[in-house]
Amino acid sequence: MILSAKYELMRKNFRNFAETEFTTEIQEKLDREGGFDEELFAKIAKNGFCGIKIPVEYGGQGGDSLAYVLMNEEFSRICPVGAIYANTPNSLGSGPLLACGNEEQKQRILPDVAAGRKHIVFALTEPGAGSDAGGTLTTADADGDDFILNGRKCFISGAPMADYAIIYAKTNRALRGSRGISMFILDMKLPGVSVGKGEMKMGINGYPTSDISMENVRVSKKDLLGPLDNGFITAMNTLNGGRLGVAAQSLGVAQGCLDEAIKYSKERKQFGKPICANQGISFMIAEMATEIEAARTLIYTTAIEKDQDAKDSFVKCAMSKYYASEMANRVAYKAVQIFGGYGYIKDYRVERLYRDVRVMSLYEGTTQVQQMVISGALLK
Amino acid sequence: MRIYVCVKQVPDTSGKVAVNENGTLNRASMQTIINPDDMNAMEAALKIKDATGCQVTAVTMGPPPAEGMLRELIAMGADDGVLISGREFGGSDTFATSQIIAGALHHLGIGDEDVVFCGRQAIDGDTAQVGPQIAEKLEIPQVTYAGEIEKDGNVLKIKRLLEDGYMTVEVKTPCLITCVKELNEPRYMTVKGIIECYDKPITVLDYPALENEPLIDKTTIGLKGSPTNIFKSFTPPQKGSVEMIPGTSQEAADALAEKLAKKHII
Ligand SMILES: Cc1cc2nc3c(=O)[nH]c(=O)nc-3n(C[C@H](O)[C@H](O)[C@H](O)COP(=O)(O)OP(=O)(O)OC[C@H]3O[C@@H](n4cnc5c(N)ncnc54)[C@H](O)[C@@H]3O)c2cc1C
Numbered sequence: 001m002i003l004s005a006k007y008e009l010m011r012k013n014f015r016n017f018a019e020t021e022f023t024t025e026i027q028e029k030l031d032r033e034g035g036f037d038e039e040l041f042a043k044i045a046k047n048g049f050c051g052i053k054i055p056v057e058y059g060g061q062g063g064d065s066l067a068y069v070l071m072n073e074e075f076s077r078i079c080p081v082g083a084i085y086a087n088t089p090n091s092l093g094s095g096p097l098l099a100c101g102n103e104e105q106k107q108r109i110l111p112d113v114a115a116g117r118k119h120i121v122f123a124l125t126e127p128g129a130g131s132d133a134g135g136t137l138t139t140a141d142a143d144g145d146d147f148i149l150n151g152r153k154c155f156i157s158g159a160p161m162a163d164y165a166i167i168y169a170k171t172n173r174a175l176r177g178s179r180g181i182s183m184f185i186l187d188m189k190l191p192g193v194s195v196g197k198g199e200m201k202m203g204i205n206g207y208p209t210s211d212i213s214m215e216n217v218r219v220s221k222k223d224l225l226g227p228l229d230n231g232f233i234t235a236m237n238t239l240n241g242g243r244l245g246v247a248a249q250s251l252g253v254a255q256g257c258l259d260e261a262i263k264y265s266k267e268r269k270q271f272g273k274p275i276c277a278n279q280g281i282s283f284m285i286a287e288m289a290t291e292i293e294a295a296r297t298l299i300y301t302t303a304i305e306k307d308q309d310a311k312d313s314f315v316k317c318a319m320s321k322y323y324a325s326e327m328a329n330r331v332a333y334k335a336v337q338i339f340g341g342y343g344y345i346k347d348y349r350v351e352r353l354y355r356d357v358r359v360m361s362l363y364e365g366t367t368q369v370q371q372m373v374i375s376g377a378l379l380k
Numbered sequence: 381m382r383i384y385v386c387v388k389q390v391p392d393t394s395g396k397v398a399v400n401e402n403g404t405l406n407r408a409s410m411q412t413i414i415n416p417d418d419m420n421a422m423e424a425a426l427k428i429k430d431a432t433g434c435q436v437t438a439v440t441m442g443p444p445p446a447e448g449m450l451r452e453l454i455a456m457g458a459d460d461g462v463l464i465s466g467r468e469f470g471g472s473d474t475f476a477t478s479q480i481i482a483g484a485l486h487h488l489g490i491g492d493e494d495v496v497f498c499g500r501q502a503i504d505g506d507t508a509q510v511g512p513q514i515a516e517k518l519e520i521p522q523v524t525y526a527g528e529i530e531k532d533g534n535v536l537k538i539k540r541l542l543e544d545g546y547m548t549v550e551v552k553t554p555c556l557i558t559c560v561k562e563l564n565e566p567r568y569m570t571v572k573g574i575i576e577c578y579d580k581p582i583t584v585l586d587y588p589a590l591e592n593e594p595l596i597d598k599t600t601i602g603l604k605g606s607p608t609n610i611f612k613s614f615t616p617p618q619k620g621s622v623e624m625i626p627g628t629s630q631e632a633a634d635a636l637a638e639k640l641a642k643k644h645i646i
Contacts, residue, residue, distance in 0.1 A: 005448075006574060009455065013569045048570040061571035071571075160402065268644070 001300050003066075010067055014074035017047065022079035024349075030052075030081050030206025031352055034198060036161050037206060041085050045116020050089040053241075054098070059111030065241065065303035069248040073296075076252025077259070080356040081206045083249050088158050089113045091245045092122030092364075095238035096166045096183055100226030105185065109164060118163040122242075123153040123212055124235055131369050133168070134178035134232065138214065140169035147171070147224065149184065149192075149217040155363075159195050159210045162188050162207050167214070172229045183231035185223040192217035203355030238316040242364045244306065247299050247320035249362040250328035251292065253353050257328075257335035258288050265338050281338055287368045288331045295324040322370035325360035332357045381434040381493040381553075383425040384485055386514070387418040387453060389446045399613040402603065405504065414449050417499025419566040421559040424529055425497050426457045426567065431531070435459050437488075439498075441469060441481055445555050447582060454580045455573035461580070462488065466587035471603025472507070478513030481600055483593035485518060493534055496556040500525060508558070515556035517595050523551050524558040546595070618636045 003011070016275060021043055030037060045049060053068045061067075075083035075360025079287070094113055097106055098121075112118035129135035138151025149169055156165065165186045172180035186193065196211030226234050262285060267275035275281050302316040332354040335342035343350050360369045391397060391410040420582055425436045438453040441464040442447050450461030464484045470512035472480065485496065496518075498511035508524075515522035540547045550622040551557075590596055599605050625632045625639075640646045 006578060009569070009574050009577075010571060013455075013571075013574065017568050047568045048572065050572050056572060062575060063571040067571050345640070379425065 001297055003300075007066060007070060010063075011070050011074060014071045015122050017049075018075045018078040018082065022075070022082045027079050027081075027352070030079075032205075034205045034208065038210055040082070041116060041232045044082070044086050047272075048114075049086040050115025050116045051094075051110075052086070052116045053090045054094055054110055058106055059114040060094075060287070061114075064307045065244060066300060066307070068241075069299055069303045070246060072245050072248035072334050073189070073252040073255070073299075076249040077256040078252075080353070082203050082252050082307060082355050083252060084157065084204060084207045087245050088122075089116070089120060091242040092157075093120035093166070095241055096225055096234055097185075097332055098123070099237055100183075100234050102270075102322060104222070105225065109185065112163075113265045119158055119161050120164040120166070121156055121158040121162040122238070123156045123159070123165045124168045125153060125155045125332040127152065128155050131366055133235065134181070136168055136170055136181055136232075138167065138169040140171050140182060140184060142171070142221075143218075145221050146218045147184065147221065149186070149214045149219055150216055153212045154196075155199070155209055156212050157207060157209050157363075159212050160198055160208045162212075164188060164224065165212055167212075168231055168235060175229060175250070178232040180229050180342040181232040181235075182228050183225040183234060184219050186212075186214070186217070186219060187223070188212075190219070199368060203352070204359055236314075239364060240306070240314045243370070244299065244303060244319040246360055246370075247295070247302075247317075248356065250321075250324040251295050251299055253357045253360070254288070254292050254295070254324075254331040257332045257350055257353050257357075258285070258292060260348075260353075261285060261288065261335040261338045266343075268340075273336070284334045284338060288334055291331065292329045295320075295327050312377065315374055318365075318370040318373040321365065322361075322367055322374065325357075326367060328360055381431065381633040382491065383428060383434060383436050384439050384488070384490075384494065385418070385422050385436060385453070385458070385497045386481060386496065386498045386511070387422065387440045387449065388415045388499075388502045389413075389440065389442050390415045393503055395613045397613070399615075402610075405613060410446075412449070414452065414498050415502045415504075417501060417503075417559060417561060419499075420561050420563045421497040421499045421557075422453055422456060422458065423564045423566040424498055424526070424557075424559055425495075426551045427564065428529075428531055429457065430493075433491045437462060437548045439481065439484065439488075440464065441472075441477060441484075443470075450453075450582055451577045451580075452569060454577040455569035457570075457573060459580065461582040462585060463582055464590070466590075468602050470607065472601055473606035473608040474507050474509040474513060475608070476601040476606045478510045479517055479596050480590065481510070482517035483590050483596040485514070486595050487492050487585065487590060487593055490518065490520070490554050492554060494554045495536070496520070496554075498556065498558045500558045500560045511556060511558040518554075518556070519582045520554045520556055521551050522556045522558070523549055526557045526559050529557065529559075529563065540562045559582075623641075 048061050051060030052063040056062040072083050073222050086287050140147040140149050167184045167186045171182040192215045194213045198208035265281050266274050268275050299320045302320045306313040335350045336354050339350050342348050389412045394628045400406045429436050436458045437460050438450050438458045439462040447460045501508035523538045525540045526538045528539035530537040534553045537550050625635045
């Protein structure tokens, strides 16, 4: 797809940053030690990457969905966790605030998020409410000028270092399913908030994921975000943008796997010739490249259409995530196959990419949930 | 206060170098980058801009596509760009180039508080001559090899990094400073900067615009007028790449063994 000079320059800049800053040492350290690399985050923040999609009046860069997609793709091509560092404040973190925050809330929080001074995370999932987010059990009961929050969120990316969390809680128990759920801006330092231990994960190590528990947490009414009892609808809107981000992360990992596979298949010799001289290998590469290009075109057009408020863009976002995340898993599988036994060894990057990519078809709505969204729109 | 930063588009020397019949570089056929030392000069200027809000202007002499580089520097934070471009300027050596750039800077006007920043040297010619020659032509003081710059009103305090030590000097504006890579770590472009850079002004100064500049002697510019001529340019034969492995003998041996194993040599 031909991009204008402006977007080509963005890509060049994202790529330059990723290739320079996401060094092999950093990637290996993140994978080995987990935790959170403050220094790396500070570098990402200093260059404005936490606020790509946040408007300039709130301290952001004022970019659009295509800029956001290009950043996720280029960062993820080198280091998927690096992409997540920059992605969270841009999408799930600031999305709900931009979608339905009032002026006071936006002014209070977004400039700090855009500058990386504060971390904001998105807390929808619960132990009993994953794909079925409508099954939320966390409650928020009005009490004078406050709400009292009780419940537990799980698998929350970035929870251990979060300053704020967007919490989804049931405010009206009489309403069933996704109705009766509201959104709150939770200050993580409030009494009654506690954070669990980071989960031990298969991949994307170096960006901790943990529980957030709330026990009689008193949240001021001015931290109710968006309409009472109608927060879930907004969650879905935020997830559209986030899904495009995960699609782009998938695209980036796939491209990274292809780059590695091409290089290795030309270097590695067996039976007296490079392995890429076998059609068994070269056709795999052709297939990988073709699927990547198909995903890229789908994702870029969806980004453009989304910004033009196309009616079916939520379907295209779901398609993008569904196709790109499954594609990237296929591509990573083939890359490891091309590396042979070496692909199974941690010294080789494809081993890590293969693990990192696995989450792409799970978080922010599993593949099956995307298929529900797509088929639901077609069959209604 | 206005800071002029002189920048050059240079061939990416990690790629192959192509040469014209007359011995000059065939720039059109090579990938280009912004000369690395010039990026440090730009960063130094932007740091002063961050602190004082002064105007930063990127100035380059080169073919029309060099405009792309100016846009990138604006996306980093420069306010505007000046492209000195004309067939008559092509093939200039350092003597000719510095005349033309000095003429252009004179044409744009250098005020009492203004400063010219240059990179120490360009990676294609490696002469380190253009910056000092511009200062001479403009008759302003120059400080080369700046590794630290502190601004206090109209005085710049500069730590010069020399081969065998350093020297601290103070200089009054207007002046010209050449910068080394130890000076700072250049920032990246921002998305906001990229969105805005296509709407920022770029002034093109061609031959007719500078023809009557007193600092330019028309007989000593361009390929024909340049006092030095390139005899021959070529890509040196590949000797294979060398990588130094640091550390103690044990560490270095381990690292070497690992590298050989990765290449399936052992
Ligand atoms: C590393 C990581 C980070 C995460 N970060 C966050 C975060 O920051 N914030 C947040 O809120 N959540 C986060 N999550 C949670 C994630 O979004 C959920 O795990 C995901 O939505 C799936 O929910 P579940 O794990 O409960 O699976 P389940 O819903 O139990 O699904 C199990 C399986 O059943 C399938 N399934 C379920 N329902 C149907 C159906 N109706 N039809 C067909 N198949 C179905 C699913 O597709 C899946 O294959 C994260 C998860 C991980 C692993």
